[in-house]
Amino acid sequence: MHIALDAMGGDHGPEELIAGALLAVEQADLHVTLVGDETLLGSILGKRGSGSSASARIRIAHSSQVIEMNEHPVEAVRKKKDSSIMVAVNLVRRGEADAVVSAGNSGATMAAAVRVLGRLEGISRPGIASFFPTLKKPVVLMDVGANVDCRPLHLYQFAVMASCFSRIFDIGNPRIGLLTIGEEGGKGNQLVKETYALLKNSSLNFVGNVEGRDVFRGDVDVIVCDGFVGNICLKMSEGLAEAAMQMLRNEIVKSLPAKIGYLLARPAFNRFRKRVDYAEYGGAPLLGIDGVGIVCHGASSDHAIKNAILEARKMVKHQVNAAILKSLAADDNDRLMES
């Protein structure tokens, strides 16, 4: 098992990414290829990895360019053919790696994957899925930003892809919900109403509508929505969690007993934080491409990078793409569209 890691992306620089790669090879039976500036990566790896036997399972592939966070994905990928992300994706294309992981520009990672690896047969629109913590198991939401204007068939395919992906967490027959604004089938915007009919007629385990307030209940395994809504949900949840923590902190520092109380309760707070931390669940899988790819939050820690690498390994082992092809074949898409 070989994972290509874009070692130039992410807010914390190559040190954090290499630390994540080292954690991954120490913990699991796999190889990591760091892609980026050979001299820079070699010197960091020399310092961090020396003496570790696991570091023998890390190698470096050189790339001379870097795609920055604010660059236009499609243009950047077209221009920077020797960027770390393009070189990493090409390793997958040539069979020298089984999957690619990047904490860099996620739009560019998606664009590179689609351009180099192509779409999975029968998939109209590849997309990005993401985890949301819930009161029970985490739920997989798709799409979270790759496709802003969608048709019902796209949402149906998101359901197929996210459902196959969620099985890597040993979920037998993933329950799929459709994100909308009312419980009954007839509620929602035009896109959702048409998608409801499509999902109901499919072979998927569609359990019906899910409202915004039910997302965190954990009563479904997969939630489907367009990438505009999904991205707003994702960013809003992150923003709300941060703002709430900030507001609570502002109140706690106002009094000594509250400060002491917080110190006593801190282990509980930390367990809570760990539970809602996306990094615990790995990165966001690119689904619908003919290969395996994971994008991580730019601010990912070494721990988060390690989890993303292990998640990529799981996706390869579980043959998620083969499962997607099989699930698509179980439904006759043309018939679905006519129904």
Next chain:
Amino acid sequence: MHIALDAMGGDHGPEELIAGALLAVEQADLHVTLVGDETLLGSILGKRGSGSSASARIRIAHSSQVIEMNEHPVEAVRKKKDSSIMVAVNLVRRGEADAVVSAGNSGATMAAAVRVLGRLEGISRPGIASFFPTLKKPVVLMDVGANVDCRPLHLYQFAVMASCFSRIFDIGNPRIGLLTIGEEGGKGNQLVKETYALLKNSSLNFVGNVEGRDVFRGDVDVIVCDGFVGNICLKMSEGLAEAAMQMLRNEIVKSLPAKIGYLLARPAFNRFRKRVDYAEYGGAPLLGIDGVGIVCHGASSDHAIKNAILEARKMVKHQVNAAILKSLAADDNDRLMES
């Protein structure tokens, strides 16, 4: 100043609503007309309000029917002409009340208001606005559910209405943001891209795009989106706040020091909760109707009902509807649509 209160709506029944009305008349110079079953309301009022001089400023208007939470809004309003919400809205139409407040079926309240009072001249789609707590002042988001499929003109009009409404909190020149998935003007779905151009060419204080994670920052006063996205944001925030509190509680009860710590920090928690509690800011205004109406959360406490009544009073005093008409006239809608 006369506020009509639908005294039959809400999850906690008439007692809670009447308690809220009593708090309002005690605190401010206004009259409240409770609308609902005369005998029932009279007996509760007799018990709760006896001896209070403020209770002289509460009267009862009889209605024989109630629209339940799960009834179809438009049908229910058409069938139940003597429902508490229809009678309350009719008080406004006849000039016997200046505004209506309801914690009942909000769709039915909107339908009743549109049917009986009509739309404000020039407004295509009335909508519902709601407050979101932020690190600074609360922000007004519109629409939160009345209009699921929107055109750019509707979003522009939401911006006009929410902007005029937000001035009741003494905001001079409300900053308006457009909810989308990227910072630059070109980012978003088709609706948002077209709306961006419209807002940019309007006379409103449009400051640009707002991403999901910025909602809670408080850098804008008004955020505009379609009712599908807005409703999901609203419900999701409520759901996340509840789930996070539940998860935190689950962790705290696991250890004695954490429990003691929580007790010590409780006043800080309570201040925090008060800050994020929608009830502190009143209800959600119906905007774009030819009258003043506020819908409250079904679970509203007496305190929340009081705040909604005071908010309705403020809307009347600030002549929000006159301001909306003036703001619409400042922009030539036909010219905007062509631009």
